[in-house]
Amino acid sequence: MYFFKRLIVIVLVQLLIFSFIFTLFVFSFNQRREVSKNQSKALASVIAEQASNYFEENDNNFSSKDFFNFLDNQIGVQKLTNAFNVNPPELLAVYFRTDIMKGIVNAGTDDNLNKDDNSPFNKTNKFFFNNKYVAIKPFFIGSSDKPYGVVRIETSNIPILTEVLYNNGIFYMLLFLILNNQAFLFYLWTKKKKSLDLDTGYLKESSLGSIKIMHKLLGDVIQDHKVPGTQKNNPANVLNIDDKK
């Protein structure tokens, strides 16, 4: 029962340390995710602007390959990838309003073609959290009030997760060791001092017993080695405990 209680305390302390480190990890992850969200929003705005330019010139002559090459020429896909560094956007979708209204495609938007946060198209739950971020930006042609379509960008949060672990892994490990060390020092500080037993002084009964046994054994050994006449020749070499009593 004594060891079980100790084990419970150790497990609780470790859980406390892990929860503290996990809080730090979540804080770092959220910070990095916010940066990624802002990047995705900015990119969606840039591509929506380019889509407006493209569709004004090529209204009835749309080709996805031409549009992709147009984007590559205007802003450069290589630059896009470099700007995002860790988690570049995985999927860039261009949907027309007519297709969305007819129900051909579900873009994860509301009636005004703005992002619908509750739409299941904008969520992918894995590892107990939503690991997909979707930025949606409508684009217009000419002076029309209604959007011609939407630009939708999907980015995954998993690369951010691994990046935070990669960059801070050693820090979390060191923190774990230091906090464990601190917990052990705290245990030593609060450890109760042994109380003195008034009946036997500073020695416990078990200690007295062992000393008595040792005393008897030594006495027997000395007795066995007693040779008549030796004590007289060199009395300083042998100590007779029985004589001192």
Add this chain to the structure above:
Amino acid sequence: MNFFRILFTVAIIFSFVSCERLQTKPGVDFLGPVLEVVGEEGKLGYTGKVINNSDKKLTNVLVRYIAKNKDGKIIEAITIPLIGTKGLVILKGEIVDFSFILRSETKNVFNKQLTLDYIE
């Protein structure tokens, strides 16, 4: 002496927790985002570019696409081999285009997964 023993032990532990495995190795990657559009027949079409970032030429580079419905079940899976200037061999630094169209109804596709696979 004990100090050096502890130092040695800690060094061994830290060499195992260096998180190097979390860093992605150079290989083939998508160059920029993959463009998704709805085609004339109302089917989803994909266009993109792939680049060989490794120091070697790679063979049998495949683009794999998996579409899932709202219940998480796979409704379509496509594998496309990439063909470069030397056929199925993609040279170092070479950029290859790809495009494909799904057969499934667009409105049924809830989750999409695009991956790259290759042999060195």
